Amino acid sequence: MFKKMLTILISSLLIGNIIAWFSGAAPIDFKKIDYSKTEFEQLEFLTAELDQNQSDPELMLQLGQLYSYHNEIDRADNLLATSYQQDPENMLIKAAYFSNEGKLAGAMFDPAMGLYKLYRLRQAMNQVDEAALQASSDFNVRLVRLLTFSFVGEVSGHFDRVFEDEDWFIALIEKDNDALPGEVKQLVYLALANAYRIKGLDNSNELNIALDYYQKAESLAECPSTMLDACEQLSQMAITLGEA
Numbered sequence: 001m002f003k004k005m006l007t008i009l010i011s012s013l014l015i016g017n018i019i020a021w022f023s024g025a026a027p028i029d030f031k032k033i034d035y036s037k038t039e040f041e042q043l044e045f046l047t048a049e050l051d052q053n054q055s056d057p058e059l060m061l062q063l064g065q066l067y068s069y070h071n072e073i074d075r076a077d078n079l080l081a082t083s084y085q086q087d088p089e090n091m092l093i094k095a096a097y098f099s100n101e102g103k104l105a106g107a108m109f110d111p112a113m114g115l116y117k118l119y120r121l122r123q124a125m126n127q128v129d130e131a132a133l134q135a136s137s138d139f140n141v142r143l144v145r146l147l148t149f150s151f152v153g154e155v156s157g158h159f160d161r162v163f164e165d166e167d168w169f170i171a172l173i174e175k176d177n178d179a180l181p182g183e184v185k186q187l188v189y190l191a192l193a194n195a196y197r198i199k200g201l202d203n204s205n206e207l208n209i210a211l212d213y214y215q216k217a218e219s220l221a222e223c224p225s226t227m228l229d230a231c232e233q234l235s236q237m238a239i240t241l242g243e244a
Helices: 003-008 035-051 057-069 074-085 091-108 115-134 139-154 161-175 183-198 204-220 227-241
Strands: none
Touching: 003 204, 035 057, 057 074, 057 091, 074 091, 091 115, 091 139, 115 139, 139 161, 139 183, 161 183, 183 204, 183 227, 204 227
16 A cells, blocks of 8 residues: 555645745746655665666656655656646646646746646646546545645645645554555645644644644654755744744
8 A cells, every 4th residue: 555655645745835825926946855865765776677677657757756855856757747647647647747846837937926836726626636546545645635735825726635634644653653664644734734734823722733743743753855945934833833
């Protein structure tokens, strides 16, 4: 069940450190995130494998996601678009492709005062949601949706799905706490912490839930390199709540 997940998520999965996801017409600058030694080795391995198997959609998916997580979104698009064209019925490929498409929407300059950017983003998010609905029992696809919508927030048009996925993932963790690797549980907790931080801007109870998830994530490992901006905001939230 988790073979693909462990391969794909070794670089600490996230659609990105998307904090100011939508900001009108101005393009969002997704700064490239440095690769760790392990991630760079993974990059080299996947590149070599793809050189030998240039039409393998699974390899394109894995390498494309690795690029996307490190904000090399144009490189990611080249691979994920080809992967999706070759295997459009693979819901993980579909979710990954349209998650990165959402980033491309955020990064574009929109002379229409952000209206086209919003349209493009919503269309991409609709496809991510559709993939998860079609593969509702697929751990990996639901994880992509959770991580995507928890950081894109209300502008995704599907923010409520985060809390449906919360019920699904927490039930899975509570059933068998050792079923998921710590790195994966940390990603789930950080995604939920950020979602409740967004939801709780005017509600201290929601912020307390966000704090609880953030503390659970902190107890598992240091913040992943691809989520440093999110962790910084959550850390500031924790400080603010502690002073209240």
